[in-house]
Amino acid sequence: MTYHKEDNMLKCHHCGHVELYPECCPKCGYTKLRRIGYGTERVVKEIKDLFPKAKVARMDSDIGKVSHQAETILRDFRDGKYDILVGTQMIAKGHDFPLLTLSAVVLADIGLALPTYRASERTFELIAQAVGRSGRSAKEGEAVIQTFNPRNYAIVYGAKQDYESFFITEMKERKIAQYPPYTYLILLNFSSKKEEKCDKAAMDFKKDLQAKNFENVTLLGPLVPYFSLENGNYRRSLLLKYKKREVLEEYLRDLLKRFSSVAGVRISINVDPLDY
Incomplete structure (x- = not known):
């Protein structure tokens, strides 16, 4: 919340x-x-305290839900009607602000803790894009990155906009951890109104899969997802890393049929998940 x-x-x-x-x-x-914590509203408050004469606008998912409000704010900032624009990553992507000479990223490393093998990639992408927002016209630009992890390669290369060095390092990390493109992934999701049923279904599924002893298959979990309770349903996950699609996917289809009769538990499969 x-x-x-x-x-x-x-x-x-x-x-x-x-x-x-x-x-x-x-x-x-x-x-x-x-x-x-530091959401956009908190940052706006701090900025207004520091620069009371500045005209400050806020742009986040709440603002974006209001029809045409987001477009109006972006247009007004581009035209110089606002001095400072505070927002989430949505303001870092694909916008051209000719008058912008300073961009800043607050808590740049927060995305590194997200449960996805693409956490470093997304952090690098955000920083590289934010850095590229300032100084796009004849005016010289500057970028400030606030982080508690200044030596992390995603942040270092993102600040430099060094795509090649990031790619080389990221591929080494993924090969060691056996994540795509070196393996395939399948995410098995379990949800139930009762937590004990959810846990049992995930464990039974795991035991059945382990008993097959598939070659080059790594099974992680049951995992407690980042959002472990959603709309009154408890959630658990199993993450599979594997090399050959055909054998495992045929087995999983059969396993789903057998487990579909488990009362009160919903099971779904996410092939090639980006988050888990």
Whole structure:
């Protein structure tokens, strides 16, 4: 749940759940709650405190949901009606701001902790794109990157916009960890209203798969996904790394038929997942 100061609401950006910000802890009744973290609203507040005369606009997923509001903000910033634009990664991609001379990335390394083998790739992409936003016209540009991990190769090469060096390093890392393009991936997703049923189904599925002893197949899990509870359903995952598609995929189709009768558990397969 993410706190939104503008309307004093807690919102889940994944499933869409919304509720009022509580005045006290719903479990213990403690009233001195602290709001921590740095969302776009918090950054805007800090910037306005530092630069009270500057005209500041905000651009994030909430703004983007309002019809034409996003286009209006981007056009006004491009035309110089705003001095500073604060936003999520959506403002770093594909926009040309001729008057922009300074771009900055806050908490540039936060994406490195996301549960995906493409975390470094996405971090590099974001930084390289953000760096490229400033100084696109005759004016000289500058970029500032705030990070707690300044030596990470994704951040170092992203700041330099060094695509070749990043590619070479990233491919070495993926080969060691056996991620695409060196293996195929399949993600098995389990969901149930009851957590114990979800856990049992995932474990039974794992035991059946391990008993086959497939060659060049690595099984990870059951994993607790980044979003472990969604719309009242508990979620678990199994991640498979493998070399040959035909044998394993035929077995999984048969296994799904046998496990489809498990009451109260939904099982789905995601071939070549980008996130897990």
